[in-house]
Amino acid sequence: MSKYLKNSERSVQKTRFAVQIAFSILCIWIGIEFHSFINFVETEGAAGSSYRPPGVEGFLPISALMSVYYFFLTGTIHNIHPAGFFIFLAIIGISFIFGKSFCSWLCPVGFLSEMIGDFGEKVWKKLFKRRIKLPKILDYPLRSLKYLLLGFFAYAIFSMSALALEFFLNDTYNIVSDVKMYYFFANISQTSLIVIGVLFLLSILIRNFWCRFLCPYGALLGILSLASPNKIKRNPVSCIDCALCAKACPSFIKVDKVLTVRSDECTSCLSCVDACPVADTLEVKNIISRQKVSKNLIVFGIITLFIAITGLGMITGNWQNHISREEYFKIHKKLDSIGHPTSTADIKELNESTKKRIEGEQ
Numbered sequence: 001m002s003k004y005l006k007n008s009e010r011s012v013q014k015t016r017f018a019v020q021i022a023f024s025i026l027c028i029w030i031g032i033e034f035h036s037f038i039n040f041v042e043t044e045g046a047a048g049s050s051y052r053p054p055g056v057e058g059f060l061p062i063s064a065l066m067s068v069y070y071f072f073l074t075g076t077i078h079n080i081h082p083a084g085f086f087i088f089l090a091i092i093g094i095s096f097i098f099g100k101s102f103c104s105w106l107c108p109v110g111f112l113s114e115m116i117g118d119f120g121e122k123v124w125k126k127l128f129k130r131r132i133k134l135p136k137i138l139d140y141p142l143r144s145l146k147y148l149l150l151g152f153f154a155y156a157i158f159s160m161s162a163l164a165l166e167f168f169l170n171d172t173y174n175i176v177s178d179v180k181m182y183y184f185f186a187n188i189s190q191t192s193l194i195v196i197g198v199l200f201l202l203s204i205l206i207r208n209f210w211c212r213f214l215c216p217y218g219a220l221l222g223i224l225s226l227a228s229p230n231k232i233k234r235n236p237v238s239c240i241d242c243a244l245c246a247k248a249c250p251s252f253i254k255v256d257k258v259l260t261v262r263s264d265e266c267t268s269c270l271s272c273v274d275a276c277p278v279a280d281t282l283e284v285k286n287i288i289s290r291q292k293v294s295k296n297l298i299v300f301g302i303i304t305l306f307i308a309i310t311g312l313g314m315i316t317g318n319w320q321n322h323i324s325r326e327e328y329f330k331i332h333k334k335l336d337s338i339g340h341p342t343s344t345a346d347i348k349e350l351n352e353s354t355k356k357r358i359e360g361e362q
Contacts, residue, residue: 004238004240004277004278004279005238005278005279005280006277006278006279007276007277007278007279007281008279009274009279009295011274012270012274012295012296012298012299013269013270013271013274015299016104016105016269016270016299019105019106019299019302019303020105020106020108020111020114021111023105023106023108023111024108024111026055027055027058027108030053030055030056030058031056033049033051033052033053034052034053034056034178034182035182036048036049036051037049037050037051037052037053038179038182038186040325041179041325041328041329041332042332044329045325045329050325052320052321054082054083054319054320054321055083055087056178057081057082057083057084057087057178058083058084058087058088059178059181060081060084060177060178060181061084061088061217062153062157063080063081063084063169063174063177064081064084064085064087064088065088065153065157066157066160066165066168066169067080067081067082067084067085067088067169068085068088068089068092069157069158069160069165070162070165070166070169071085073162073165074162074166077318078166078169079318079321079322080169080170080174080175080321080322080323081169081174081177081178081321082313082318082319082320082321083310083313083318083319083320083321085313085318086309086310086312086313086318086319087310089309090305090306090308090309090310091106091221091306092221092224093305093309094106094302094305094306095221095224095225095228096224096225096227096228097228097229097230097301097305098228098230098268098298098301098302098305099225099228099230099231099266099267099268100218100221100222100224100225100264100265100266100267100268101267101268101269101298101302102221102302103211103218103221103267104250104267104268104269105268105269105302106302106306109210109211109215110211110218110267113203113208113209113210113211114208114250116200116203116204117203117204117207117208117250119204120132120203120204120205120206120207121207123204131207131252132205132206132207133206133252134206142212142213143212143213143265145213145214146212146213146214146215146216146218146219147216147219149214149216149219150216150219150220153216172331172338173338173339175323175327175331176328176331176332176335176338179328179332179335180335180338183335199214207250207252208250208251212251212265219264222264222265223264225264225266225268226262226264229286229287229288230284230285230286230287230293230298231260231261231262231284231285231287232255232260232261232266232268232270232272232273232282232283232284232285233259233260233261233282233283233284233285233287234255234256234258234259234260234261234281234282235280235281235282235283236259238278238279238280238281239256239278239281239282240277240278240281241256242256242277243256244275244276244277245272245273245275245276245282246272247275248271248272248274248275249271249272250267250269250271251263251265251266251267252265253265253266253272255272255282260287268284268298270284270295270298273295274295284298
């Protein structure tokens with residue numbers, strides 16, 4: 001092997017890990033605050049805290065997508081879950097510029113999946129001396145599942161009229177969807193525990209099982225990431241064909257076989273770039289300007305974009321919802337009877353009933 005110029009750039013994996021930890025701690029803190037708020041609602045103000053953390057709306061992506069579509073149709077930011085609207089926009093914005101980076105830098109579920117996957121790989125490498133990967137005949141059909149789920153949600157939402165969207169967003173279920181989510185985990189059923197346990201085991205066997213095969217949010221970000229101008233590019237002239245980049249990729253992308261990584265599975269974790277031993281061989285470049293994008297700029301950009309867009313919601317007064325605590329007390333008493341549409345037929349019925357209601361009022 002001929003001599004080559006060694007890659008002396010510092011790895012960003014420790015920085016990425018620190019960002020993941022920090023964001024996970026933030027999510028845990030939001031969970032603790034929301035638990036205190038639920039206690040406040042349950043006791044009608046006798047205990048807990050009256051402060052409801054708006055950040056909890058980041059765990060309501062369907063409601064957020066509906067709010068974004070409603071804004072697109074009406075130009076109005078809906079006031080039930082406004083924080084979710086801006087959190088969703090921040091994640092979308094990051095994906096357009098830096099690819100599917102939310103999944104590997106900020107998403108707490110992605111972080112947990114990564115930790116489980118690392119553990120699983122250590123086990124399998126000791127047993128079989130290699131990583132476990134599903135054959136293509138299984139991998140491709142399973143990967144389509146998250147797109148089918150995304151397609152269902154997209155059809156259900158984008159088939160709704162502006163009036164139907166407004167009706168749903170104002171509906172009692174949407175108002176307390178975060179509360180319903182809390183009780184789902186607080187009073188988790190045996191069936192749900194079994195499902196989570198199976199997903200945990202599958203994630204040990206097959207790295208990123210949930211993210212790779214089932215997460216519709218990741219499917220959406222993967223599609224949007226294809227439009228990102230910043231791509232990982234390989235220089236075939238200086239490449240020594242060591243395949244270390246492909247071995248480092250948690251998404252099993254054959255980075256060593258392509259000139260430009262254009263995959264919906266790439267999460268911009270930069271593990272492949274850090275693993276490359278040759279200088280100026282594997283880099284992130286802007287495909288428009290053809291200029292190199294430094295790893296530090298990517299780190300700064302991801303964090304800054306998220307803070308800037310969510311901060312815009314805060315400074316414009318579109319962060320806290322407009323639901324009174326008394327209304328929460330009232331709704332909580334009938335929480336078990338509150339449901340939501342569960343099929344495309346329900347959405348169609350909602351569109352028709354909303355139209356009839358408006359015509360009746362006129």
